Amino acid sequence: MKLPESLAIKSGHLYCGDVDTVQLAEKFGTPLYITNERHVIKNYRRFEAALKKYVDNVQLLYAAKANENPVLIQTLAREGAGADVFSLGELRAALEGGMPADKLLFNGSSKTQADLRAAVEHGIKISVDSVDELRQLDAITQELKKPVKIGFRINPEINVPTHPKIATGIKNSKFGIPAEMILDAYKEALACKYITPVGMHCHIGSQILEIEPFAIACGVMMKVAKEVTKLGVKLEFVDFGGGLGIPYHRGENPDKAPTPEEYAAAVMPVFVAACKEAGISPAFWVEPGRWMVGESTVLLTKVNSVKRVHKTFINVDAGFNLLIRPAMYDSWHEVIVANKADAPAKITATVTGPICETGDILAADRNLPETVTGDIVAVLDAGAYGYAMSSQYNSRPRCPEVLVNGDKAELMRRAETYEDMTATVVYPSWHRK
Numbered sequence: 001m002k003l004p005e006s007l008a009i010k011s012g013h014l015y016c017g018d019v020d021t022v023q024l025a026e027k028f029g030t031p032l033y034i035t036n037e038r039h040v041i042k043n044y045r046r047f048e049a050a051l052k053k054y055v056d057n058v059q060l061l062y063a064a065k066a067n068e069n070p071v072l073i074q075t076l077a078r079e080g081a082g083a084d085v086f087s088l089g090e091l092r093a094a095l096e097g098g099m100p101a102d103k104l105l106f107n108g109s110s111k112t113q114a115d116l117r118a119a120v121e122h123g124i125k126i127s128v129d130s131v132d133e134l135r136q137l138d139a140i141t142q143e144l145k146k147p148v149k150i151g152f153r154i155n156p157e158i159n160v161p162t163h164p165k166i167a168t169g170i171k172n173s174k175f176g177i178p179a180e181m182i183l184d185a186y187k188e189a190l191a192c193k194y195i196t197p198v199g200m201h202c203h204i205g206s207q208i209l210e211i212e213p214f215a216i217a218c219g220v221m222m223k224v225a226k227e228v229t230k231l232g233v234k235l236e237f238v239d240f241g242g243g244l245g246i247p248y249h250r251g252e253n254p255d256k257a258p259t260p261e262e263y264a265a266a267v268m269p270v271f272v273a274a275c276k277e278a279g280i281s282p283a284f285w286v287e288p289g290r291w292m293v294g295e296s297t298v299l300l301t302k303v304n305s306v307k308r309v310h311k312t313f314i315n316v317d318a319g320f321n322l323l324i325r326p327a328m329y330d331s332w333h334e335v336i337v338a339n340k341a342d343a344p345a346k347i348t349a350t351v352t353g354p355i356c357e358t359g360d361i362l363a364a365d366r367n368l369p370e371t372v373t374g375d376i377v378a379v380l381d382a383g384a385y386g387y388a389m390s391s392q393y394n395s396r397p398r399c400p401e402v403l404v405n406g407d408k409a410e411l412m413r414r415a416e417t418y419e420d421m422t423a424t425v426v427y428p429s430w431h432r433k
């Protein structure tokens, strides 16, 4: 199996950076998320360098929803990243992580008045998703007498080869405004007293393993850019969203994931040529989430028991409460027995979590070494939409997150306690003694 760069196998154990994951499991307990910070930094620099080969005016906006831990956001902020935020919580995490307001874009198809107000007050650009939202924003800015810069989320209506739940730029998607309605939206925005339309935004989907849809989307966007420019809009940025996939299948028939260099080679020439033709020079914005952090992280989980019935079940202490992707998207994550990392496969087994649901399966029918109670199973590529989508279902407190940098390993989030989980419970008067 070809491991992600964040991992290595040394004397039979799985290592993250220079740290033995088996020792981390002992020290911090399981379940445990472990993130290799240097891998995240390397990813950021590589993505940015790939784009800057073509144009200088490039801004990466980390999609905070992939993992919104402010520590990780700080890591990326120090590299110069901005963020795509989808809620007040993500906005706070981005600001707490040290990202400057002018590198943030507030996204979402269903924003509240409070979302819009906060964005205006913090001086954050907004990706407006409907004309209704534009009118509400107009009213808010008039009341606050504060300017705001916006872009519109455009639906480029492209079919992308990915799981239907994460295809966001198809014709019947809830996201964005169709290209044929977009000019009227910009006209209306231009007429608003405090609103200045300066950008365009799209995001065609997630975990996309082909390059072509990105180039097609770029073409559609730049056509609109030309039209919008004719209306009098001075475009400061065109934001092409995220979506670049990672190779979750690493064994036989591994996924062939496109690289940022391949992405840049396909998309940037389209962008550069269209800018030249339209006589404009907006910044190139892109919003990778999964690609930035997905491969950087493993979820460590301990074997509670092994059950041999009609098949072999390896019952571990992490389930879809901590990593919902397999249950929600039928996603594949490779698993490695961290303390037997180079032992030959001897059994076929299904790794199941502790949740009271039949669907609580992390990895079905995998070839693994002889596995026993107490072994540590590492679930790979768990950095994106892992902890971020976790829950307390079955009243299980969330596990800690550890950040590794070289030979250093420290908590970046402690474990939740029962008290954390119940801190919001209120007994109605007739329930009080």
Ligand SMILES: *Cc1c(COP(=O)(O)O)cnc(C)c1O
Binding pocket: 063, 065, 066, 084, 107, 202, 203, 205, 206, 207, 241, 242, 243, 244, 287, 288, 289, 290, 291, 384
């Ligand atoms: C989710 C999302 C992203 C990130 O997608 P990835 O597939 O993780 O790169 C970027 N932009 C927007 C608007 C999103 O909703």
